[in-house]
Amino acid sequence: MEQLFVPPGEAWQPVSRKLVTVRFIVLGLTLAIVVPVVAIGLWFLIGGWAIVVAVGVLLGAGGWGGWLIPRIWRSWGYSERQDDLLVTHGVMFRKLTVVPYGRMQFVDVNSGPLDRKFGLATVQLHTASPATDARIPGLPATEAARLRDRLSALGEAKAAGL
Numbered sequence: 689m690e691q692l693f694v695p696p697g698e699a700w701q702p703v704s705r706k707l708v709t710v711r712f713i714v715l716g717l718t719l720a721i722v723v724p725v726v727a728i729g730l731w732f733l734i735g736g737w738a739i740v741v742a743v744g745v746l747l748g749a750g751g752w753g754g755w756l757i758p759r760i761w762r763s764w765g766y767s768e769r770q771d772d773l774l775v776t777h778g779v780m781f782r783k784l785t786v787v788p789y790g791r792m793q794f795v796d797v798n799s800g801p802l803d804r805k806f807g808l809a810t811v812q813l814h815t816a817s818p819a820t821d822a823r824i825p826g827l828p829a830t831e832a833a834r835l836r837d838r839l840s841a842l843g844e845a846k847a848a849g850l
Contacts, residue, residue, distance in 0.1 A: 693782040698767040698774060706806045707826030708761045713802060715753040719746055766824050771846070773813065773839065775822050787822045790846030791815045795839050797832050811835050 694700065727742035734741075759779045767774040772788045792813050799809040809832035813822040827835065 693776050693778075693784045694765065695774070695784075698769065700765040700767050700776075703761065703764045703824065703826035704808055704828050705761070706808055706828075707764075708758055710802050710806055710808065710826070711757045711761070712753070715750070715757065719749055723749075761826070764824070764826065768835075768838070773822065775824055785820065785822045787813050787815060787820060788846070789839070789842040791817075792839060792843035795836050795843070797836050799829070799832075809833075811839075813839065 723742050723746045726745065727738045730738035730741055756779065760777075763779050763782075764777045766776070771790075772786050775785045775787070777783055792815055794814050796812040796814065797809050798812065803809060807829050808826050809829050810823055810825040811827060811832050812824075813820065815822075824835070
């Protein structure tokens with residue numbers, strides 16, 4: 689079954705390990721903000737039990753995130769072939785997206801403040817179909833720039849040949 693989502697014989701490239709660190713920071717910041725707000729709200733509704741509920745939520749979400757974030761990171765990969773780009777990801781629900789270079793309309797490179805701090809960027813491919821979800825998060829900035837330029841050049845060359 690794994691061959692369906694990660695075809696063998698391809699040169700699969702992983703995303704940067706720094707993506708795990710960024711996702712842990714986002715999880716920590718989210719829990720540090722959301723849990724106290726929920727605890728204060730619950731304090732007014734149920735009283736002292738709000739602290740117990742808040743600690744339970746904090747431990748549960750932290751534990752779940754600590755287990756899931758590295759697995760999600762390992763699931764991301766991409767492979768550049770002669771005529772198309774393969775992007776795979778997903779832990780529970782696996783997904784393989786194949787984007788022919790001739791179908792690409794433009795390539796986006798995004799990087800938020802935390803991503804920039806860690807030297808990461810996300811490359812997203814756009815086609816005429818809005819259902820195409822071909823994005824690759826957690827790429828080193830130099831690899832994102834190289835991939836952007838290569839995909840743009842291949843997209844133009846393949847589109848011109850149509």
